[in-house]
Amino acid sequence: MKTAFLLTAAASLALGTAASGQVLYSDTFQRVTGSGDGNGDPNGPADNFSDWGMNDNALGGSVVQTWVAGPDRAGGGRNAVTDGNLGISHGTSSTFEFDAAAASPLGFTIEFDFSRFVVTPDPGPGAGGYIAFGLGVDGGTAPSDFTALGASDFALLFQQANNGNAANAEAWVDGASISNFDYLTPDVPHRLKLEVTPQVAGAYGDADLVDIVATVDGSIVQNYTVNGGADFGHFTVSANNFDTRYIDNLVVTTVPEPATLALAGLGAIAMLRRRA
């Protein structure tokens, strides 16, 4: 009777841990980095350089890295900057090269806010263009405004409704568009959650299958099964140069391993027995 109670208590602890996951890193971009104002003016102050600085982990996590951002824009205002609140991208890419996949055999989650416009109503030319989010950009890839799409293993692109597309969001695999869906109003902020689960624990390679659930604003749900690739847990943000986009409140979470949970459960039993 007593043993049964203790086992139930340990199981509850284990389930509680599994449900919450563990934050690997986060970023609220409450800092000022890069040159220029990132206002989207390609004729702005010359010789701007791109810099997103280091993540702040203000929403949890312990992994700290410097974002790889670029290119720099000598002679123009296009760049990647942080403005004290947002991670801004205009004709640039920013990659967080910590490999969340390598750290998360059972899967990981990437969640953040984004918008196609820092300033609304849109001050730029034509209200067009995209912001895109890629997984798997290999380390050492030179950033361009196309990196998240052209150099990733999987990506989602968000743009305006027109421009000849059937819908205003697209999924890309290995540099090519595979399908599209509608994320409703393209001119307001949204929240994207990517839940990434390898079909075989720890297998994120080119020949491995990875399930991805993409959820926009908690209600628009898209399911994908794609091949992985090297550096699959790298996260990249790219935007073209039509306007000035941003992300904010980034949280990357790992799914705990059952071995760890079992040990935690056994530890809990041992502790409870010692106290009984």
Ligand SMILES: [Ca+2]
């Ligand atoms: Ca912020």
Ligand SMILES: [Ca+2]
């Ligand atoms: Ca890759």
Ligand SMILES: [Ca+2]
């Ligand atoms: Ca691939």
